[in-house]
Amino acid sequence: MGITISNISKSYGEINALSDISFDVKPGELFGLIGPDGAGKTTLFRILTTLLIADNGQATVAGYDVLNDYKSIRNSVGYMPGRFSLYQDLTVEENLNFFATIFGTTIEENYDLVKDIYVQIEPFKNRRAGKLSGGMKQKLALSCALIHKPKVLFLDEPTTGVDPVSRKEFWEMLKRLQKKGITILVSTPYMDEAALCDRIALIQNGNILEIDTPNAIVSHFPKPLYNISAHNMYNLIESLTNYEHTYSIFPFGEFVHYTDKRDPIDKASLKTYLEFQGLTDIKIEKTQPTIEDTFMELAK
Numbered sequence: 001m002g003i004t005i006s007n008i009s010k011s012y013g014e015i016n017a018l019s020d021i022s023f024d025v026k027p028g029e030l031f032g033l034i035g036p037d038g039a040g041k042t043t044l045f046r047i048l049t050t051l052l053i054a055d056n057g058q059a060t061v062a063g064y065d066v067l068n069d070y071k072s073i074r075n076s077v078g079y080m081p082g083r084f085s086l087y088q089d090l091t092v093e094e095n096l097n098f099f100a101t102i103f104g105t106t107i108e109e110n111y112d113l114v115k116d117i118y119v120q121i122e123p124f125k126n127r128r129a130g131k132l133s134g135g136m137k138q139k140l141a142l143s144c145a146l147i148h149k150p151k152v153l154f155l156d157e158p159t160t161g162v163d164p165v166s167r168k169e170f171w172e173m174l175k176r177l178q179k180k181g182i183t184i185l186v187s188t189p190y191m192d193e194a195a196l197c198d199r200i201a202l203i204q205n206g207n208i209l210e211i212d213t214p215n216a217i218v219s220h221f222p223k224p225l226y227n228i229s230a231h232n233m234y235n236l237i238e239s240l241t242n243y244e245h246t247y248s249i250f251p252f253g254e255f256v257h258y259t260d261k262r263d264p265i266d267k268a269s270l271k272t273y274l275e276f277q278g279l280t281d282i283k284i285e286k287t288q289p290t291i292e293d294t295f296m297e298l299a300k
């Protein structure tokens with residue numbers, strides 16, 4: 001009951017939103033689609049949930065073809081779109097009832113599946129959805145996407161605009177749903193969330209850059225990586241940009257992530273150069289690459 005995607009392309013006029021995309025999501029897998037705004041994630045979700053027709057290629061979801069079996073797909077999948085999809089003027093309970101009714105079920109019938117999530121918003125069941133916080137809206141949207149017991153769950157940027165605590169809770173919920181046998185395709189622009197998936201596809205400008213487990217993707221980073229810090233971040237970035245041996249630089253919190261054209265790096269001469277640029281408190285230490293580093297390297 002997984003997903004297969006074979007040579008899917010989609011253009012909007014001149015814009016190639018997806019260019020010949022192919023990959024599979026295994027049954028029961030928690031698979032992440034990781035990429036920046038405009039990468040093509042929503043377009044792929046809309047094709048897989050039968051809301052949009054691809055220009056080329058084939059795809060199946062839970063064994064059904066997206067074109068020929070679209071009605072079966074609509075009954076077997078849950079879809080939480082990126083933008084808030086609920087009825088703002090209906091209460092929490094009315095929203096959930098509405099989604100249950102259109103799928104011919106009731107809240108009671110499938111309560112077991114949504115219980116974990118719904119109990120957290122049940123105290124506010126008479127509040128209008130439009131008056132909920134970001135984290136609560138997200139929990140209600142997930143409950144609505146689950147109320148008909150889908151085999152496959154599509155979540156398009158479910159944690160965008162949600163606070164860090166709610167984001168963490170949300171990923172714990174996804175892990176629990178996965179244990180119940182639901183296949184999950186989730187998109188996110190947050191690279192730290194990518195590490196929580198079984199496998200991820202890095203996507204940019206409608207192309208897949210790489211597909212693998214988060215650990216394997218990180219292990220493909222091609223060069224030794226260094227954390228560099230100094231008292232003046234702006235001057236540090238400018239100095240490293242102009243340094244003749246710089247291969248790549250990437251601001252990363254309080255550090256700059258740096259790779260050097262030389263192998264091995266000459267740390268002493270790099271430090272002397274930075275001191276000559278007027279920088280003080282310089283620290284250069286080897287560090288482990290993250291998915292974000294790998295993405296930036298592949299996206300070059």
Ligand SMILES: Nc1ncnc2c1ncn2[C@@H]1O[C@H](COP(=O)(O)OP(=O)(O)OP(=O)(O)O)[C@@H](O)[C@H]1O
Nearest residue numbers: 012015016017035036037038039040041042043044
């Ligand atoms: N209806 C449309 N008409 C024209 N261009 C579109 C349309 N929908 C999307 N696009 C363009 O197609 C590309 C892919 O968009 P898509 O929404 O699939 O990306 P995304 O990764 O989901 O990003 P976002 O999070 O911003 O939605 C973008 O360049 C976008 O501007």
